[in-house]
């Protein structure tokens with residue numbers, strides 16, 4: 278590198294630093310829960326940029342907790358093993374054979390892969406599922422459905438699909454205090470020692486609530502919430518989000534995501550952001566720039582904005 282290139286590089290770095298510095302100061306010591314969805318994982322380069330972002334955020338003093346998904350990866354493994362699976366309301370109906378595969382993929386390959394990526398990027402991560410230290414106690418999800426043309430309600434058996442009943446944030450706080458980044462697989466422990474498969478958005482929302490997180494970031498494969506004209510919405514009110522669900526503009530997997538965000542910000546989380554995790558360094562762009570990149574959902578009655 279010649280002197281001119283070196284000087285340009287220093288100027289570029291100084292410019293980035295001066296833009297990011299107010300946010301670093303603002304968020305130092307605060308807790309961010311980052312949900313890393315299976316669709317956001319993309320290729321090895323994106324996974325590496327995600328890990329680098331988590332390490333950098335930790336290094337500037339932000340407490341990072343990662344909760345990952347892995348829906349597409351579970352689907353691929355079930356296909357290889359010729360086990361059929363289906364979804365009800367975005368939840369994978371999970372029998373005994375399926376829950377074995379779910380745990381293997383989530384707690385085994387994805388969890389350890391992320392821990393290794395963070396370690397490779399220079400950070401220290403510890404991989405956990407809700408079973409470790411029994412920190413996520415779960416119960417079976419019950420869903421009711423009305424038979425067509427009838428008033429009779431039927432309870433659907435989703436098998437080992439769980440929802441968090443109790444999350445012990447103190448265990449996570451101990452890891453955070455030791456400088457570690459907890460990386461959590463969405464598996465819960467039942468009362469009788471059963472393994473429960475928990476939707477990763479739901480798990481991440483429960484963890485964000487238990488920690489009273491400053492930010493809850495949900496990394497997926499779209500820019501954020503899109504309106505009826507497929508335009509990106511930078512920030513949305515609770516009423517508008519509910520109206521878009523009612524009108525069907527928000528559909529499929531985006532419904533539980535938005536509902537999880539609304540519930541999190543109504544229960545102690547300062548703000549949630551749905552964003553595209555496939556953009557390199559998406560988390561840094563969201564946190565350290567004035568515009569941000571995703572769709573922001575704030576807690577009711579706060580004046581907080583992305584701008585410090």
Ligand SMILES: Nc1ncnc2c1ncn2[C@@H]1O[C@H](COP(=O)(O)OP(=O)(O)O)[C@@H](O)[C@H]1O
Nearest residue numbers: 314315316497499501502503526527528530531
């Ligand atoms: N209004 C909307 N805005 C953005 N995405 C939407 C909307 N409605 C439905 N979606 C769908 O939701 C998907 C994200 O949910 P999902 O596939 O469950 O994500 P993940 O696997 O990351 O949890 C998007 O890829 C998109 O197809």
Ligand SMILES: CC(=O)N[C@@H](CCC(=O)OP(=O)(O)O)C(=O)O
Nearest residue numbers: 314315346347348368369476477
């Ligand atoms: C009950 C249920 O549906 N669990 C999910 C858990 C993984 C997940 O939620 O992963 P994403 O965030 O990548 O979608 C599943 O089995 O696919």
